[in-house]
Amino acid sequence: MQKQKIVIVNTGCANISSVRFALERLGVAVEVSDNKSVITSADKVFLPGVGTAAAAMSSIAQKDLVSTLQSLTQPVLGVCLGMQLMVETSAERAQTQSDIECLSLMPGHVARMTAEGQRLPHMGWNTITHSDETLFKGIDQGTYFYFVHSFAVTEYEHTLARCDYGGVFSAAINKDNFFGVQFHPERSGEAGAQLLTNFVNL
Amino acid sequence: MLAKRIIPCLDVRDGKVVKGVQFRNHEIIGDIVPLAEQYAKAGADELVFYDITASSDQRVVDKSWVSRIAQVIDIPFCVAGGIKSVEDAGRILEMGADKISINSPALTNPDLINELHDVYGQQCVVIGIDSFYNNDTNQYEVYKFTGDESRTQQTAWQTLDWVKEVQSRGAGEIVLNCMNQDGVRKGYDVTQLKAVRDVCNIPLIASGGAGEIEHFTQVFQQADVDGALAASVFHKGIIDIDELKAVLVSNDVPMRKRPNFNVVGA
Numbered sequence: 001m002q003k004q005k006i007v008i009v010n011t012g013c014a015n016i017s018s019v020r021f022a023l024e025r026l027g028v029a030v031e032v033s034d035n036k037s038v039i040t041s042a043d044k045v046f047l048p049g050v051g052t053a054a055a056a057m058s059s060i061a062q063k064d065l066v067s068t069l070q071s072l073t074q075p076v077l078g079v080c081l082g083m084q085l086m087v088e089t090s091a092e093r094a095q096t097q098s099d100i101e102c103l104s105l106m107p108g109h110v111a112r113m114t115a116e117g118q119r120l121p122h123m124g125w126n127t128i129t130h131s132d133e134t135l136f137k138g139i140d141q142g143t144y145f146y147f148v149h150s151f152a153v154t155e156y157e158h159t160l161a162r163c164d165y166g167g168v169f170s171a172a173i174n175k176d177n178f179f180g181v182q183f184h185p186e187r188s189g190e191a192g193a194q195l196l197t198n199f200v201n202l
Numbered sequence: 203m204l205a206k207r208i209i210p211c212l213d214v215r216d217g218k219v220v221k222g223v224q225f226r227n228h229e230i231i232g233d234i235v236p237l238a239e240q241y242a243k244a245g246a247d248e249l250v251f252y253d254i255t256a257s258s259d260q261r262v263v264d265k266s267w268v269s270r271i272a273q274v275i276d277i278p279f280c281v282a283g284g285i286k287s288v289e290d291a292g293r294i295l296e297m298g299a300d301k302i303s304i305n306s307p308a309l310t311n312p313d314l315i316n317e318l319h320d321v322y323g324q325q326c327v328v329i330g331i332d333s334f335y336n337n338d339t340n341q342y343e344v345y346k347f348t349g350d351e352s353r354t355q356q357t358a359w360q361t362l363d364w365v366k367e368v369q370s371r372g373a374g375e376i377v378l379n380c381m382n383q384d385g386v387r388k389g390y391d392v393t394q395l396k397a398v399r400d401v402c403n404i405p406l407i408a409s410g411g412a413g414e415i416e417h418f419t420q421v422f423q424q425a426d427v428d429g430a431l432a433a434s435v436f437h438k439g440i441i442d443i444d445e446l447k448a449v450l451v452s453n454d455v456p457m458r459k460r461p462n463f464n465v466v467g468a
Contacts (some may be wrong), residue, residue: 015295015298015300016296017269017272017296017297017298018272018298018300021272021273021298022276024273025273025274025276026465050295050322050323050325050326051321051322051323052323055321081323118204119403119404119405119428120403120404121324121325121374121375121404121405122204123325123374123375123405123428124204124205124206124207124247124248124405124428124429125204125205125207125247125458126203126204126205127203138463138466139461140461142459143461144205144458144459144460144461146277146278148278148300148325148326148374149325150324150325164203165204184278184300186276187276187277187278187300188276188277189242189276189277189460189461190276190460190461190463190464190465191461192276193276193465194461194463194465194466194467197465197466197467198467201467
């Protein structure tokens with residue numbers, strides 16, 4: 001797995017080093033890049049992100065990477081905000097704006113969590129359930145992952161794993177070669193390391 | 203179910219982990235990276251690094267240790283101390299910290315909270331509050347510059363008002379340090395934390411006073427905090443994290459269970 005070319009898309013967001021360090025701990029060499037040909041020629045692509053959808057999408061648009069990311073055919077893993085950017089639209093915006101257009105790598109909409117009776121942000125370790133033998137291979141039902149977010153994609157046809165926090169939402173999504181996780185595998189201990197390993201081995 | 207968090211706090215001075223009593227008389231405990239690694243392995247859910255050097259000196263402080271920690275640990279961590287601007291925060295986050303915690307600079311310039319929220323998102327903006335119970339006035343008062351005794355001063359804020367203010371400005375989490383209890387291991391200030399909990403709709407972390415396992419049970423059950431932070435009980439080996447979590451689980455406090463496997467395929 002060391003021989004693969006793993007690229008983290010430089011979205012201009014702050015958690016890039018955490019994702020890079022997590023992969024390096026697994027013995028995988030990674031490159032952080034916003035260069036189109038570097039991204040396109042990668043074996044695996046990571047799309048990280050923290051902050052707001054509006055800021056991240058404007059950074060991606062500024063780097064002229066929208067069509068590059070849409071045309072990828074190798075496995076792509078979006079992390080946290082990076083996952084939210086994979087669907088069509090996000091409600092995480094300034095109040096005067098309409099919904100943010102995302103990358104439309106799969107259908108879906110990001111909305112503020114209802115989190116009935118719970119506090120937001122949803123911050124900390126929570127359990128997931130899944131029915132997947134790819135990204136979640138070897139990961140038990142009820143395993144804890146680290147979440148930090150206030151917006152989410154509800155459970156729908158592309159849900160790969162679920163989490164419940166005052167209502168069920170997508171902890172992971174998948175369509176074709178595109179995978180996204182709402183939690184932070186790079187900060188989720190052994191379970192996160194297993195998930196990252198599974199992705200690299202796809 | 204969302205687990206409650208156990209958060210060891212490491213006070214850092216000149217790149218070493220230190221511990222004092224009620225913010226004074228610091229003794230060196232050890233090197234920062236191996237200690238961080240040790241706590242991550244011992245079952246901590248999150249770590250807080252509080253840079254005492256930075257908050258009380260004017261000089262530029264070497265923060266390269268943030269990056270060294272990010273390289274070795276696989277749980278979230280927060281850096282506090284000496285972050286006075288959006289640029290300061292950006293540097294720490296880029297080095298791999300998950301959250302930054304602001305205390306005195308937020309009191310001096312409350313707009314900083316809004317700016318950090320807008321640039322980096324609510325999820326990484328933690329506000330630390332040093333709160334002192336004044337027996338004479340029966341009030342909770344907010345203090346600043348507590349990292350340096352000679353500069354420590356009372357602010358015009360009452361604690362509950364400041365808690366409301368920081369939330370309205372976009373804070374993502376509050377760490378309430380109850381100064382009367384700090385370092386003396388007689389238990390968290392459950393009364394004060396309950397009062398803050400009533401006006402706090404974002405995650406609330408209790409700090410100051412942990413001495414026994416029972417103190418953690420009390421603060422989770424009675425004040426409904428989201429996490430409990432402690433330093434000396436962990437540094438001195440008074441409380442073992444696995445044992446603490448087992449007791450909390452038996453008292454119906456939800457705790458993270460770690461998976462029982464070795465990563466395969468790596």
